Every structure is written in structure tokens, then in C-alpha cells.
């Protein structure tokens with residue numbers, strides 16, 4: 001099957017591409033490289049069934065490219081995915097995440113694409129639900145422009161389904177972690193803690209450390225995308241999470257164990273606007289796609305630490321000493337979702 005992957009050079013998109021190529025699919029990858037990096041595509045670029053274009057998903061010329069490539073399925077992962085940035089610059093966020101998605105849908109239906117599989121955000125579209133783990137039928141109450149854009153994109157998916165018969169599945173992802181996760185800035189807490197612990201730098205927890213997130217390993221997320229390529233999961237949202245919450249403090253303990261360093265984070269006052277807890281009910285995706293979270297948190301964290309260890313260079317208390325303390329904690333784990 002020929003699959004077009006947007007956001008191909010990013011964390012999840014590059015893993016998805018490796019899996020699709022390993023299964024014998026042909027992959028046409030698009031990315032504007034605003035956040036992703038070609039180094040993530042090192043394996044993929046060796047395959048003759050892989051083509052890459054540096055391309056902005058909001059560019060109107062996308063229709064020509066998709067019409068030329070004629071993919072059967074589009075996996076749409078390209079996004080501005082920093083919640084804080086969406087608050088600071090909601091117009092930019094909407095340009096990429098709303099207009100970009102409309103552009104992908106329009107190009108897809110013109111080119112006769114069978115299905116669009118979309119990367120939505122279970123951590124932001126539901127807001128702070130009263131009942132956890134939250135199911136797909138809960139109301140959408142995003143508390144950030146990023147979450148609002150994902151909710152809007154889902155509305156467009158459903159509209160294109162009704163208007164043109166374009167099939168779609170929206171995968172509402174939990175907090176995805178694993179190798180290639182961007183450790184810089186306010187990226188995922190796992191990558192940030194792992195990198196800091198390996199470098200012997202202080203780790204900061206904002207709030208009392210009880211904020212809970214649903215951490216799901218990147219290979220399991222990729223498995224959900226692959227299972228959604230066919231007819232199953234037709235025209236609906238499916239949560240992709242474990243249903244189990246892990247506190248930021250608990251996560252720190254597990255990572256300190258995996259790294260082999262003392263479990264002594266520093267605490268800072270909580271930051272406003274962070275969710276206290278979010279976990280995703282996964283009965284829908286188990287039934288629709290036969291999916292289940294395969295990787296235990298401890299195994300996934302170990303793999304992530306091994307990857308970070310291989311990328312940070314010299315490790316030790318003074319190895320990274322020019323850098324400021326790593327800031328992370330509380331719901332900050334949800335900043336890039």
C-alpha cells in the first residue's frame with residue numbers, strides 16, 4: 001500500500017515510517033523540518049520505497065503533490081505541537097493545525113485517497129474530565145488553542161466523511177514517549193528527565209508531583225496507526241492510551257532507577273493552567289482494532305534511557321554543566337502532546 005505520512009521527520013512519524021517500510025509498504029513522507037529532523041529518517045532513507053519532500057502542509061500546492069503521488073491512505077501527523085506556543089501564538093497554531101489539516105483533507109479527497117488517519121490529542125481535547133479514564137464519548141472541552149485546533153480538525157474529518165465519503169480514524173494519543181523524542185525546551189517529560197539525570201543535572205518538579213498522565217510507548221502508538229490503515233475504526237475517534245495514570249513523581253523514580261542515579265528531584269510551585277490528571281479509556285480501540293498497549297512502562301523507559309544515553313555524549317555531573325537546570329514537572333509533561 002502507498003501511504004503518505006505528514007510530519008514524517010518527527011518523533012512519531014519517523015517511527016511509523018520505519019514500521020510501514022519494514023512491512024513492505026511504500027511511504028511518501030512530507031515535513032517542513034520546523035521541528036523534525038532528517039536524522040530521524042536515517043533508516044528510512046536507505047529504502048527505495050521511501051520518498052521525502054520538504055513541504056508545508058498548509059501550502060495550497062499540496063493538492064498537486066498528493067494528486068501526483070496518489071496514496072491510498074494519508075497518515076496526518078504534521079503539527080505545531082507545543083501547547084505553550086499555541087497559547088502564545090494561537091494564529092500560527094491554527095494555521096498549521098487547522099488550515100494544514102483542511103488542506104490535507106482537501107488534497108486527499110481530490111486525489112481519491114481512501115482514508116485519512118489523524119494524530120489527535122487525548123491529553124488536550126477533553127480538558128479536565130470529571131471521570132477518569134476518559135472515554136471517547138466525553139464532551140470536548142479543550143483548555144488550549146492546541147486542543148481546540150485538534151478538536152476543530154476532528155470536526156473537519158467528520159465533515160469530509162459525510163460530504164465526500166472520505167474514510168477517517170482519529171487517534172487521540174496519550175503522552176507518547178520513546179527514542180527520538182525531542183529532549184529540548186519543554187518537550188516530553190520523559191526525554192527531559194532522562195537527559196538531565198544522565199547528565200547529572202538537577203530535575204525540577206512543578207507542583208507536588210501528583211499530576212498524572214497516561215504514558216504510552218511510541219511503538220504501541222505506531223501499532224495503532226498501522227491497525228487503522230484498513231477499514232476498521234471507520235469514521236470515529238479512538239483513544240490510544242494505557243488507561244493507567246503515572247504521577248510525575250513516580251515517573252521520576254522509575255527513570256532514576258533506569259539511569260541508576262539518586263531519585264531526588266527539586267520541587268517548584270505549580271504552574272497555572274496544567275491539568276491535574278488525564279488518563280484515556282482504551283476499550284474502544286481494543287474492540288475496533290484489536291489494539292492493546294504492549295510495552296510496560298519500565299521496559300519503555302529503559303529503551304528510552306538507552307537511546308538518550310547513546311545521544312547525549314559524555315555523561316556525568318559536569319558533562320552538561322553550562323546548561324541551566326532542566327525545567328519540568330507537574331502537567332508540564334503535557335506541553336508537547
Ligand SMILES: NC(=O)c1ccc[n+]([C@@H]2O[C@H](COP(=O)([O-])OP(=O)(O)OC[C@H]3O[C@@H](n4cnc5c(N)ncnc54)[C@H](O)[C@@H]3O)[C@@H](O)[C@H]2O)c1
Pocket residue numbers: 006007008009010011012013030031032033034035036037055056057058076077078079080081096100119120121122123172173174175176177182336337
Ligand atoms: N508526542 C505526543 O505525546 C503526542 C500526543 C498527542 C498527539 N500528538 C500528535 O502526534 C503528531 C506527531 O507528534 P510528534 O510527537 O511526533 O511531534 P514532532 O514535533 O516530533 O513531529 C511533528 C512533525 O511535524 C512537522 N511539521 C510541523 N509543522 C509542519 C508543517 N506546517 N508542514 C509540514 N510539517 C510540519 C515537524 O517538523 C515535525 O517533524 C502531532 O500531530 C501531535 O500533535 C503527539
